[in-house]
Amino acid sequence: MHADVERFSFDQRKHFLRVIQQQGRVTLPADGNEQVAILLHHLQALAEDLIGPYGTPSPDGTAPGPAFKIDLPQAGEEDGVLRIGRGRYWVHGRACENDAENLLLTAQPDLPTTGAPNDGTYLAYLDVWERHISAAEDDTVREVALGGPDTCSRTRLVWQVRLTDSAPPGRQVDATDVAAHWSDWEAFLQPADRGLLAARANRGTGPLEPCVADPTAGYLGPENQLYRVQIHRGSDDIGDPTFTWSRDNGSVVHPLLRLAGTSAVLRDPPRDKRTALAVGSLVEVVDDHSTLLGRPGPLARVTDIDDEGEDYVVHLSTDAGIIEADRRPMLRRWDHPDVDGGGEVPQRADDDALRVATPNETGWLTLEDGIQIRFQSPSQSGVRYRTGDYWTFPARTATGDITWPQDTTGPADVPPHGIDHVYAPLAVVVITGGKATTVNDLRVGFSSVRVP
Structure with missing residues (x-):
């Protein structure tokens, strides 16, 4: 998530x-965030242990209730392809709620531009993930009495009913096969090997300014930072995988009134110089559609800034279209x-963006101020980098180093810190003549725990 946090x-x-607060000690936002994360982890683990990987309450103790039931559309609604039942469906401890x-x-x-599929047999499944929401995405989280500044941000559970006619190797889009081998489908939808990253602070052999940083430091930056390395173009897109990086966790955003070209x-x-854009700044044009569809936004350099009229206009090097x-x-x-x-x-x-692949023998890439990263080679068999996946690590001036896991050889190669998706099968659907004709339900019901 792109929150403005210290770590x-x-x-x-x-x-x-x-987390236990101690008297007379400084309390950091990270402490409160960690307490919430601990509690959320235990709640989700408990729900998954009781319910299983997925399921919805069963009114009679056997058949699933109406939640997320995939059904044929009513007369006159055929362009909508399918109907999704109202209610709550649990996926790996996460409560997906359809209020409509x-x-x-x-x-x-939360799934824009969903069109009618071609004729064929499809698996309808739930794709569930956590999205960060700041005042830039939803202005209602801002306290207007403060006169403009935002405060805490939020996260939102995104659920999307998707269709696919592709199957894992050795599997087929068949109700019996999907139910019996769902673990194969989960591994197919979110591969275990989404690429690895190692990071370190290494001063190297460049010129040293002792008045700026400790001569023994690896990290030479003048401020504490939370670095974020994020995959921009994934392995499944056209072209080699690419990435972007930020020293502020990608949290500096500027909402737009309009965008044209x-x-x-x-x-x-x-509001301040730290977050202000300048000529030469690199920006990514993103919106709800690109975020919800997991697509990279176009990157552009700021070529000019016009702040003398009624509007504050930023001119870009790339035509981003009309949004x-x-x-x-x-x-x-x-x-x-x-x-x-x-x-x-x-x-x-x-x-x-920047190429994940590197021609140098060591594989280490220098970002700035001694910060170096090393990607797992995208040419290795089975490695599939995915747009939006990211890693974060804090850099601290007090230690001249970054915080990163270590193994016996040095900085460890770790999988992405997010975005993690979880999935659940809903139905196998047959589309004929542009319309849904058959639906085989794959949902699971569970009996509520009741005190006699």
Whole structure:
């Protein structure tokens, strides 16, 4: 998530039970965030242990209730393809709630541009993941009495009913086969090997300024930062995988009133120099559609800023098209410089992001101030980098180092810190003549725990 935080301290492997505030000590936002993460982990684990990987309450103790039942559309609604039943469906401890009666497949609130599929047999399944929501995405989380500044952000559980006619190797889109081998489908939808990353602070052999940083430091930056490395173009897209990076967790965003071509009109002028854009700044144009569909937004450099008129206009180097305000477009700032790269410096790709693959023998890439990262080679068999996957790590001036797991050889190669998706099968659907004709239910019901 792109929250403006100092670090993410929750680590499931430590099995912490709670956070205890001590008298006379400084309390950090990370402490409160970790307490919530601990509690959420235990609640989701408990729900999954009781319910299983997926299920919905059963009114009679046998058959599932109406929640997320996939059904044929009513007369006159055939363009909606399918109906989704109202109610709550649990997926790996997460409560997916559909508040709409007879929601059409093409009208899902969190899955834009869903069109009618071609004729064939499809698996309808739930794709569930957590989305970060700040005042840039939803202005109602802002306390207007403060006169503009935002406070805490939120996360939202996104559920999407998707259709696929592709199957894992050795499997087929058949109700019996899907139910019997769902673990194969989960591994197919979210591969276990989404690429690995190692990170370190390494001063190298560059010039040293002792008045700026400790001579023994690896990290030479003047401020504490939370670095974020994020996959921009995934392995399944056209072209080689690419990435972007930020020293502020990608949290610096500027909501737009409108976007037309290379002109972006900011909703609010920047509040301070730290978050203000400047000529040469790198931004990604994102909106609800690109975020919910897991697609990268176009990257552009700021070529000019016009702040003398009624509107605060940022001019971009790339034509980003037209995005209406109801899609909540915004500019997200990234921090890699405008250089072609080479050697240990990441190489610029054709999408203006940076290439994951590196020609140097060690594989280490230098971002800035001694910060180095190393990706698992995208050419290795089975490695599939995915757009939006990310890693974060704090860099601290007090230690001249970063916080990163270590193994016997040095910095450990770790999988992405997010975004993690969980899945559940709902039905096998047959589309004929552009209309759904057959639905085989795959949902599971469970009996509620009741006290006699």
